[in-house]
Amino acid sequence: MFGTHDLALFILSALLLNMAPGPDSLLIMTRSASQGWRAGSAAALGIGAGTCVHILAAALGLSALLATSATAFTLVKLIGAAYLIYIGLRMLLAQRPNSAPNKNPSALEALPYRRIFLQGFLTNVLNPKVALFFLAFVPQFIAPEAEHKALAFVLLGLIFNLSSLLWCHFLAFFTAYARSKLRVSRSAKLWLTRLIGGLFAALGVKLALAEHA
Incomplete structure (x- = not known):
């Protein structure tokens, strides 16, 4: 259909792949735990x-540049790694939250939603491995005889993104709900924030050391 094949298998695979933990999931859970499901x-x-x-870059062939150019891959990789490490260091350096009732009870600094949106955008778009993943995974479900392969690629990419959004919002709601039911001391929240910051920094280092495929 529309130049694709095994669509049911693709949807199932996309859902399972989106459930795999990574920087995106970690960011959603961190923001949901600190500021609620809207964050x-x-x-x-x-x-x-x-x-x-x-998706658009891969469909237009721009992501192929990352697959063939070690320089382009390394540049994007280092920028993305630096951003993850920056987020991690901000959390690692978090201070004990103010005890005033009108202050954010989390050790993590509260941010406007537009800045949180930008954090999510940059965390994802600056990861070259996501681009390479789309180049490697999506074409397997495009029929060789498809007349408009780019259109089929975009369609599959949007399906993948929809499943991702559904899972990510479930993660946001579940984390916020769990946070409302658990009673954690301020000191524990501080150390949990620092632990998550360490994970972000470690993911940044891992990305920086990733080799070009």
């Missing part, structure tokens, strides 16, 4: 916007 939703929408950039 997690803002991060998820930013990630979805970043995915749309990868």
